[in-house]
Amino acid sequence: MKEKILQIENLSIAFSVGGEILPAVDSLSFSVSKGEILAIVGESGCGKTVSCLSFARLLPEPPTIYTSGSIIFPTGTSAGKNILSMSAREIRKIRGKKISYVFQEPSVSLNPVFRIYDQIAEVICLRDDEADDVREEVIYLLSKVGIPDPASKMKAYPHELSGGMQQRAMIAMALAGKPDLLVADEPTTALDVTIQAQILELIKNIRDESGMAVIIVTHNLGIVSEMADNVMVMYAGHLVEKGPASDIAKSPLHPYTKALISAVPQFGHEMEKLNTIPGTVPSPSKYPKGCRFYGRCSLADSLGHDEKRLCAENIPILHETKARFCRCHYSK
Ligand SMILES: Nc1ncnc2c1ncn2[C@@H]1O[C@H](COP(=O)(O)OP(=O)(O)OP(=O)(O)O)[C@@H](O)[C@H]1O
Numbered sequence: 346m347k348e349k350i351l352q353i354e355n356l357s358i359a360f361s362v363g364g365e366i367l368p369a370v371d372s373l374s375f376s377v378s379k380g381e382i383l384a385i386v387g388e389s390g391c392g393k394t395v396s397c398l399s400f401a402r403l404l405p406e407p408p409t410i411y412t413s414g415s416i417i418f419p420t421g422t423s424a425g426k427n428i429l430s431m432s433a434r435e436i437r438k439i440r441g442k443k444i445s446y447v448f449q450e451p452s453v454s455l456n457p458v459f460r461i462y463d464q465i466a467e468v469i470c471l472r473d474d475e476a477d478d479v480r481e482e483v484i485y486l487l488s489k490v491g492i493p494d495p496a497s498k499m500k501a502y503p504h505e506l507s508g509g510m511q512q513r514a515m516i517a518m519a520l521a522g523k524p525d526l527l528v529a530d531e532p533t534t535a536l537d538v539t540i541q542a543q544i545l546e547l548i549k550n551i552r553d554e555s556g557m558a559v560i561i562v563t564h565n566l567g568i569v570s571e572m573a574d575n576v577m578v579m580y581a582g583h584l585v586e587k588g589p590a591s592d593i594a595k596s597p598l599h600p601y602t603k604a605l606i607s608a609v610p611q612f613g614h615e616m617e618k619l620n621t622i623p624g625t626v627p628s629p630s631k632y633p634k635g636c637r638f639y640g641r642c643s644l645a646d647s648l649g650h651d652e653k654r655l656c657a658e659n660i661p662i663l664h665e666t667k668a669r670f671c672r673c674h675y676s677k
């Protein structure tokens with residue numbers, strides 16, 4: 346079995362807003378191993394970004410409150426520590442180096458007033474303050490992410506590059522820290538289909554070469570089936586199903602996963618654009634008492650009165666069956 350790199354145990358994240366505590370992510374437990382690509386899917390507002398940002402403690406505190414749990418990184422070695430109890434200095438050593446991020450918008454990571462070269466070189470020097478051949482390394486990274494003529498492109502400011510090239514430069518910057526874990530939050534949503542495919546292929550190739558782990562958030566179930574080893578489905582701040590991507594595509598267990606897949610005529614299209622699941626995701630201030638999918642769940646609709654009451658009043662626990670995890674009273 347592969348060595349685990351990140352272990353999340355019973356993690357709950359809330360926001361303190363106007364005197365109210367809003368639970369955005371609840372009782373999240375999962376792990377990622379070296380070389381694994383884990384996809385996180387779920388509709389808008391389900392807690393995908395909040396979860397991802399917590400791994401390197403990037404959420405602003407306040408309003409963020411970690412109400413329970415631990416984020417152990419890296420696991421498997423004696424160096425594993427809880428990110429939630431690290432000092433700011435310890436976290437700075439991890440952020441952008443051991444755990445790197447790629448976002449939908451390159452402008453979140455790329456600074457408009459510095460040339461691409463300076464930004465990537467800075468990450469290299471932070472990783473290794475004795476690095477020589479920084480220039481060669483920047484050129485190597487830019488060519489690796491498919492930027493043509495990297496020696497001249499590295500002199501550009503971000504706005505002088507196209508959206509696809511900016512996204513590649515951001516990936517080069519993320520890779521410059523030689524991360525053990527790359528977190529990519531909808532890295533290709535803003536790009537056209539051809540560039541999307543190239544960038545995903547690139548991330549996969551780098552994973553193959555370096556053995557880094559990848560967590561990728563996506564609305565595109567095609568990406569899940571093409572590149573992910575495992576998939577984690579989130580609904581209203583809960584992990585509702587997790588397992589091997591191929592098993593989940595073939596035989597989803599949770600009614601929400603089934604609804605997501607059947608909302609997409611072929612497993613391979615954007616789910617949001619074709620969203621046909623009736624109803625909406627409840628907001629954290631309106632989470633129901635029992636199962637959060639109750640009210641939209643077709644399985645619950647088919648149940649008798651007493652069975653429905655269990656759904657309405659009791660939060661289902663996450664059951665483990667073989668390599669699958671499912672949070673439902675009736676689908677296990
Ligand atoms: N700073 C914040 N203060 C209060 N609530 C927040 C804050 N950030 C996120 N939330 C809430 O947390 C919940 C989860 O948000 P998150 O951004 O993780 O969703 P998501 O699954 O990434 O959605 P999308 O697919 O639209 O990116 C949402 O209800 C959101 O409104």
Ligand code: SF4
Pocket residue numbers: 599600601636637638639640642643644645656661672673674675676
């Ligand atoms: S616990 Fe009930 S409402 Fe929730 S997913 Fe299962 S059947 Fe549906």
Ligand SMILES: [Mg+2]
Pocket residue numbers: 393394395530
């Ligand atoms: Mg998001």
